[in-house]
Amino acid sequence: MKSSKPDDHTQKSLKYNDPSEKAPYVAPGEGIPVPSGNRLSGELTAWSSGLCGCFDDVGNCCITWWCPCITFGQIAEIVDKGATSCATAGAIYALIALVTGCGCIYSCFYRSKLRKQYMLTESPCGDCLVHCCCETCALCQEYRELKSRGFDVSAGWQANVDRQGGGVAMAPVVHGGMSR
Incomplete structure (x- = not known):
């Protein structure tokens, strides 16, 4: 007879995914913790929307259609946790797109990083494709x-x-040197 009490693995999963819990403090530059999927067991999760759901956000769809370097720069800044600025990533994307005609050469790597950060499935096919x-x-x-x-x-x-609430706290500034 199976007991109605969940096993330890299930309890940990449920506790980790409880949206009412406040996220733990994370030092600046390490990322904002957002629970997704069952990270304890290493299971992959599905994307929150489909590849062809562009019109779910019409404003972003229009910006991306006319100037994809803007959307890419915004994504890259978040995925890189601020290490790459939106302007820098967008400019590199635009330069690669102008020189080669294929900005996707650069952007597919950020899709892979995003997938790994949030343990998303590689679907509907490979990132570069x-x-x-x-x-x-x-x-x-x-x-x-x-x-x-x-x-x-x-x-x-x-x-x-x-x-x-994870802003950088700075040490107080001390003016002047030591004197006797």
Whole structure:
């Protein structure tokens, strides 16, 4: 006879995924913790929206269609946890797109990073193939994924850290040197 009490593994999973719990403090630059899936067992989770759900966010869809470097820069800043600025990532994307005609060469690596950070499935196919065939749809999906995880993607990394209460606390400034 099986007991009605969940095993330790289930209890840990339920506790970790409880949305009412406050996220633990994370030092700036380490990331904003957003529970997703069953991280304790290493299971992959599905994307929050489909690849072809571009019109779920019409504003982002339009921006991405006309100027994908903006959306890519915003995504890259969040995925890199502020190490790469939106402007820098967007400029590199635009330069690669202008020189080669394939900004997807650069952006597919960020899809892989995003997938690994949030343990997302590689679907509907490989990251580079998704970006090469459906660049705009892939960027819109990544933007929606970050948004569904609580990020204000257009605000940038630092604004998201500040909003979560994880801003940098500085030591007091001491003026003057030692004297006798």
